[in-house]
Amino acid sequence: MREITVHLGLGSNQGDRQTILRGALERLGAVPGVRVVRVSTLRESELVGQGPPQGAFLNGVAELCTSLSAAALLDVCKALEVAAGRRVPAPRNHPRPLDLDILTYGTQRIDSRQLVVPHPRWRERAFVTEPLQELGVDLDLLATLTAPVVIDDPAALAARTAAWLEGGCVIGLVPTMGALHAGHQSLVQRARQECDRVLLTVFVNPLQFGPNEDFAAYPRDLARDVELAQQAGADAVFAPSVGQMYDASFASHVGVGAEAEGMEGAVRPGHFGGVATVVARLLAMSRPHVAYFGEKDAQQLAVIRRMVRDLGFPLRLVGCPIVREADGLAMSSRNVYLGPEDRVASTVLHRALLSARHAFARGERDRDALLARVRTVLASEPRAAVDYVELRREGDLALLPAGEVAGGRVLVAARFTAGARPVRLIDNMSLLPGPEEL
Numbered sequence: 001m002r003e004i005t006v007h008l009g010l011g012s013n014q015g016d017r018q019t020i021l022r023g024a025l026e027r028l029g030a031v032p033g034v035r036v037v038r039v040s041t042l043r044e045s046e047l048v049g050q051g052p053p054q055g056a057f058l059n060g061v062a063e064l065c066t067s068l069s070a071a072a073l074l075d076v077c078k079a080l081e082v083a084a085g086r087r088v089p090a091p092r093n094h095p096r097p098l099d100l101d102i103l104t105y106g107t108q109r110i111d112s113r114q115l116v117v118p119h120p121r122w123r124e125r126a127f128v129t130e131p132l133q134e135l136g137v138d139l140d141l142l143a144t145l146t147a148p149v150v151i152d153d154p155a156a157l158a159a160r161t162a163a164w165l166e167g168g169c170v171i172g173l174v175p176t177m178g179a180l181h182a183g184h185q186s187l188v189q190r191a192r193q194e195c196d197r198v199l200l201t202v203f204v205n206p207l208q209f210g211p212n213e214d215f216a217a218y219p220r221d222l223a224r225d226v227e228l229a230q231q232a233g234a235d236a237v238f239a240p241s242v243g244q245m246y247d248a249s250f251a252s253h254v255g256v257g258a259e260a261e262g263m264e265g266a267v268r269p270g271h272f273g274g275v276a277t278v279v280a281r282l283l284a285m286s287r288p289h290v291a292y293f294g295e296k297d298a299q300q301l302a303v304i305r306r307m308v309r310d311l312g313f314p315l316r317l318v319g320c321p322i323v324r325e326a327d328g329l330a331m332s333s334r335n336v337y338l339g340p341e342d343r344v345a346s347t348v349l350h351r352a353l354l355s356a357r358h359a360f361a362r363g364e365r366d367r368d369a370l371l372a373r374v375r376t377v378l379a380s381e382p383r384a385a386v387d388y389v390e391l392r393r394e395g396d397l398a399l400l401p402a403g404e405v406a407g408g409r410v411l412v413a414a415r416f417t418a419g420a421r422p423v424r425l426i427d428n429m430s431l432l433p434g435p436e437e438l
Helices: 017-029 070-083 126-134 139-144 154-166 182-194 222-232 271-286 295-311 333-337 340-345 348-361 367-379
Strands: 004-012 034-039 043-045 057-066 099-105 149-151 171-176 197-202 236-238 290-294 316-320 384-392 409-416 423-430
Touching (some): 043 126, 057 126, 154 171, 171 271, 182 197, 182 222, 182 316, 197 222, 222 236, 295 316, 295 423, 348 409
Parallel strands (some): 149 236, 171 290, 197 236, 290 316
Antiparallel strands (some): 004 057, 034 057, 384 409, 409 423
């Protein structure tokens, strides 16, 4: 096998750090098929991420030439870590006498459960980027090799996820229509914590738009979406065209049940059938173990839960908390279209929802009294044209009868039409705060 140039991250924060690193490099250079060409300056750094209290690291980067395969080199590095006294399996972000990470392996992309190259988090760490630059590595070129991989062909996506599954990876799926913001990133970050691989999809689905809705004008910026996906930790972005998702012969559509009735289902006929169809197609192509959806689209989440249960998709659905602006407005891709006055007015949705939660906390239990409080707050803002105000059961959003309630979720939708283009916003809130809000 011809020699490959490799860059290896070095780290130690236990024992005689410099002696440990030098000893590891000497033993590495004695391995047949490995030559240590040069080593960057060693520098101190603090732990990146959450972990127990611990001392500073001594870090650097070594440039190697090797005829070993990437998998064989990884085995050598792991053996050297164990020989230096590292616990195996090693708890994440705990002190360690020796840490060896394969940062690059020539210009190859490697994506297995055991090894991802280039190292997926090299850009986040100055103790990696600075030594790489010192060794003359072109960081811009390295960035082109780094996740997320952008895929537009369904067959290529199926092949990618099949390889992940064959390698034993747990796959997390985050379906979006693009125009990403911090709310979408929070879904990717949650998936990153729980899964080996994270797939984000960007597809503005025509099946869920009515004839007079904003399909053509929906915001699209794939380059920015890929950048935000990378920042949040996605491994791949699937961004097909409409023709790639639905060819000319496409004829199968998913029906939806009671969860789709009323509220958005009444205002946007056919919307949830389009949502269920595209999500079913994405699940079939990607075969994830877990799929992540934001709770801002609470009725959509209820519809998808029903579909997954009825059709027997073998996965877990995770609803993630709404991410809000500092003034309470729920983050939405459509917020960018609010004019200045409507942007100020839009906070009435959050204030109205809070009024019901506060009343419930003070002892109000009558369904209609709680809804009346929400409507009163909404009526105080003349710019808000209200579509609906509902109090539904948590989870499946079934209707709650009049009278006393033990909890539930308040859902609102309103239009703001004073700007250059009308903007329709939805929001919801549980009467009982969740753990993340306490």
